Amino acid sequence: MNTGALRVALVDDHAVVRAGYRRLLELENIEVAAEFADADSAYAALSPDSADPPDLLVLDLSLPGRSGLELLQRLQQRRPQVRVLVFTMHDSVPLVLQCLRAGAAGFVTKSSAPQVLVDAVHRAVRGERPLSPDVAAAVEREEAHAQSAAPHLRLSTREFDILRALIEGASVEEISRRLHLSPKTVSNYQTQVRQKLGVTTAVELLHYAREHGLTQGT
Structure with missing residues (x-):
């Protein structure tokens, strides 16, 4: 070299x-x-x-x-x-x-x-x-345009990883295996993510993702 x-x-x-x-x-x-x-x-x-x-x-x-x-x-x-x-x-x-x-x-x-x-x-x-x-x-x-105030951009790196997996349709068990976390930890993160984004169901989460351009390239 x-x-x-x-x-x-x-x-x-x-x-x-x-x-x-x-x-x-x-x-x-x-x-x-x-x-x-x-x-x-x-x-x-x-x-x-x-x-x-x-x-x-x-x-x-x-x-x-x-x-x-x-x-x-x-x-x-x-x-x-x-x-x-x-x-x-x-x-x-x-x-x-x-x-x-x-x-x-x-x-x-x-x-x-x-x-x-x-x-x-x-x-x-x-x-x-x-x-x-x-x-x-x-x-x-x-x-x-200072859109970094959008809720998903205030997520931690781990929370954003969980969000991407949820958008892909991965289950708690799948995310647990993928990220080497316990199912309970993943469930807790899922709750935190939903709270920070202001959504309560998987359908609302997917709607949020589509509205903010998160489904393309995830």
């Missing part, structure tokens, strides 16, 4: 996808220093005493077990010096805003041209906030 190359780590559960990203980035003198297939392995590797952390983590959100969004928040508490660029298939503006609130350095969708990802890596390391063109205008419009 070239000396002095920018060093990144990839977090994506598809090995073939990671291989494609690796080739793309290495052609641009960006070293892929590590690859992880799930959030827990990435979190373990980036412990406070781990040596030589990457300059940037390129993170997918849809991972087995803990979500990429939860990993993002946990890393901000553990290794805040490691910047995180979200790179995902999801393009929901509320989700983008939630990631930025949780500490993401930028957000790029997988429908973007390859050069968009390469440019975003460089910009994120420089301290800029890269957003792919398909979400940038909408995100800036939301921020300009």
Whole structure:
């Protein structure tokens, strides 16, 4: 690997996808220093005493077990010096805003041209906030109109993960297995989410999600 190359780590559960990203980035003198297939392995590797952390983590959100969004928040508490660029298939503006609130350095969708990802890596390391063109205008419009006061944008990262799962139609038991939480804990979170959003039933929750653009890209 070239000396002095920018060093990144990839977090994506598809090995073939990671291989494609690796080739793309290495052609641009960006070293892929590590690859992880799930959030827990990435979190373990980036412990406070781990040596030589990457300059940037390129993170997918849809991972087995803990979500990429939860990993993002946990890393901000553990290794805040490691910047995180979200790179995902999801393009929901509320989700983008939630990631930025949780500490993401930028957000790029997988429908973007390859050069968009390469440019975003460089910009994120420089301290800029890269957003792919398909979400940038909408995100800036939301921020300009100060709509961050919407109830779902005040949810914690864990609550937002629960909300996304509920919108997808997952049961309490399914969410429990997916997030490694007890069914009772998930039920408590579900109650908190409904209270914060001002809804009482699953139908009302789905209506809220549709009204606020949460069903697309979740």
